[in-house]
Every structure is written in structure tokens, then in C-alpha cells.
Amino acid sequence: MSERATSTRIPWVTLGLSVVLTVMPLTVFLSGDALIRQVVLGVAALAVAAYAATVHPLSIFIALAAVLGFVPYLDVPGANIPVLLVLAVGVWVALAFLPGAELRLGGTELWVAVLAGAALLSVVATDLSVDSMTELAAWLVATAIVVPVRFLPLAARTLVVRTFVISAAAAAALGSALVRLDQDGSLLLNLTFAGYDRLRDRAQFVPGTEEIATRLTGTFVEPNIAGLVLAAAVMLAVAYFRGPLRIALVVLIGVGLLLTLSRTALATIVVAGVVLVLRAGGRRSLALIASGVVAGLGALAVPNVRGRLLDSFGASDTGSIARGRALEAFPEAMEGHWVWGLGWAREEFRDASLSSTVNYVANGPLMTIYRGGVVLGILTVLALLVLVVRSWIVAKRSFEDAVVCSAVIGFVLVALQLDFPIVLQTPATMVFSFVVGLSLVPHPPPRSIDA
Secondary structure, eight states: OHHHHHHHHHHHHHHHHHIIIIIHHHHHHHHSSSHHHHHHHHHHHHHHHHHHHHHHHHHHHHHHHHHHHOTTTOOTTTSOOOOHHHHHHHHHHHHHHSOOOOOOHHHHHHHHHHHHHHHHHHHHHHHOOOHHHHHHHHHHHHTTTTTHHHHHOHHHHHHHHHHHHHHHHHHHHHHHHHHHHOSSSSSGGGGGGTTTTTSOOOOOEEEEESEEEEEOOOSSSSHHHHHHHHHHHHHHHEEEEOOOHHHHHHHHHHHHHHTTHHHHHHHHHHHHHHHHHHHHHHHHHHHHHHHHHHHHHHTTTTTTHHHHHHTTTTTOOOHHHHHHHHHHHHHHHHOOOOTTTOSOOOOGTTTHHHHHHHHHOOOHHHHHHHHHHHHHHHHHHHHHHHHHHHHHHHSHHHHHHHHHHHHHHHIIIIIIIHHHHHOOOOHHHHHHHHHHHHHHOSSSSOOOOOO
């Protein structure tokens, strides 16, 4: 075959492949019904994700961190599938192609498998349906993210965490601006891509001693989810940044955290800060105490925050009253369902109006028992106890470890005890697993980020 013939044929082959891979799917997409369009979009997204996970594996971790920090309820376009869950599956593939990553199975992986097995038994015993398996899969994918995160090499881990922190800071800035400029929530309609329901009120308010206050939601949709994400971000900003940039990020995220008016998130940070002071030692402890005092005075200077805290546990604190009643009703609700729980695909878990009517218990371990039974509950509590003890010990390894482990202890002792999103909501589950994964790095890092 002549050189001229070869040069003539090759472009035609390339053009033919281009038609098959682009024009034909586009034609099918434009001419098909809604289901066909979703299939075409799914296949295209899968192809792009497969390419990214194998050729640019770190990009999947970075994308996960960015979505988790900025827009955690984002769905895949054209489908009711959370982007977080797609990326959480993708990081397992990416980990296999990530240079320097070594997956060595240990106690963490064994415990995740045990929890998954107990949860599956619960589903089989209560309601082996598509909806129940979907809920189980979402919870397991979000929980298991702890494994790939903990095996990230140091440089990759630092980049991923910093991406999460900067994304959360951007979301905090936007949310803080909206609290000031959009007190009735009308502008939030423009953020429906973030997961807002068009039929529900978008702004969320809380009565205080001084006035009705607007809570920060922004791209987080729910103020309590915003509080958990920003609580994690402010601690990780302390651990993974330094100098003026660290101060700027902590202040920016901290302001957003205050404006969520989430008492659970604020208490989580307070407890984590106390643990950090106890484990950091030396001059760092004095600096941390001084920073904490300044932050506390600054928080109390904000009228809405001060009113929210002063109203806690008072006669007008409807949240605390409802939680007390839920605790009282818990044994009766569990009667006959203690071993395997009431089931996973329950309407009150996804319907906000129904959940307020049911008023289930606002406690992580008890909510685990409510949904999955006492077997899963006991295994979960044992895992949390081990996490607290290990974090207390490992916190002495370096300042970075002290901050991350203090955050884990704060989340376990406060966030999981005072509320239920970490058990039921994918973004909350994933942000907790993300922080836990960072605390479970197999070996001490070769260097520590300066305090």
C-alpha cells in the first residue's frame, strides 16, 4: 500500500469513529424519550468518569472534596442520583490507579465489612425491597469512603483536604452574603441545582430572644448540614493551612458556621477545641486558648447567635422540647423491633413534614438502632468508642494529627449524640467518614504541617 493511500484512509477511519462515538449518541439523545436520554447521559458520564479515574485518578478525589464542601446535595443532571455517591464509588477505582497509594487491608476495613454485614441482615429481616437496598447502598458508600481517604499519599491528601476547605469557605462566603441580602429566601430559588425543592420553603428561620433569625443555608440546602460541613472545614483549615491564609479561612468559615445557628455544630467545635488544647501542649495550648476566647466573644457579639444560645433549653426552645419527647417515646416505638429495627426505607426519613410529625429520636446511636436494630447499634457504638480512644492517643503524634483527631472526638461526643443527620443524610455521613479517614492514616506522615 502506498504512503499516499495510507494517508488518505486514516482520516476516514478517525472520522468514522468520531461519528460513532459522538454524532450517533447525540442523535439518539435528541430523538429519544426521557428514559433514553437518561441512559445516554449515564453512559457518557460513565465513560468520562472511567477516563478520569484511570488517567487522572486524583481528579476524582478532588471533585469529591469540592462537591462535599460546596454543593453536597447536587444531583447528576437528568437523574435523581447524588453526585457525591457517584464520586464516592469512583474514588475506589481512582485509588487503584493513584501513584503512591497502597491499599493494605486492616482493622478499619474489617470493621466496615462487619457493619455492612449487620446492616444487610437488618434489611433482609425488615424489608428486602429495592428502596431498602437503595438506602443501604447509599449509607454504605458514604460510610466506606473512610477507606480510600485513609490510604491517600501525603501530597494527594493535602491537596484533597485543601480543596475541601477552600470549597467550604466559598460556600460559607456565599451563604453569609445571602443571609444578609436575602433574608426571606427568595434568591435561593436560583440555587435549585444545589438540591432545593421548588415546592418547599427555601429559607429557614429560628425564633430568638431578640428577633426571628435567618439561618445560613446557601448551597448546603439544610442549615444543620451546613453546620457539620463547616465544622469539619474549620478544623481542617487549622490542620492543613498556615500563616495568614489559615487565619483568613478560619474566620470566613467560622462566620458561616455561626450563621447556621446550629448549636450541635458549635458545641462540636467547642469540644474539639478543648480536646485540642489538652493534647497540643506547650505554647500552642496558650495560643489556642487565646484564640478560643476571642472566637467565643466574637460569637456572643452576634445578636442572632447570642439569642440562639440564650434560648437553649428554655420554655421557648421547641427543638429541645421535641427531642425530650422523642427520647421518652423511643422505647414504645421500638417495641417488637429491637433486634433488627423498624427498617431502612421509611417515609419519615425523606419527607420533612412527616419526620416532624413522627418526631424520631435525635441521637446518632439511637437512630441507628431505630433504623437497623440493636445488633447494628452495638457494633456502631463499639466502633465509635474505639475511634475516640485511638484519636486521643494518636493526637500526640503531630499537630496536624491533634487537630484532626480532636475533630473526630468532637463529632463522636457531640454531633452524633445531639442529632441524627450523620446517620440519615449522605452529605453528613460522608463528611464524618472523610474526617475519620484522615485520622486513620496507617503511618505517621514523613513531615508535619507547621502549626
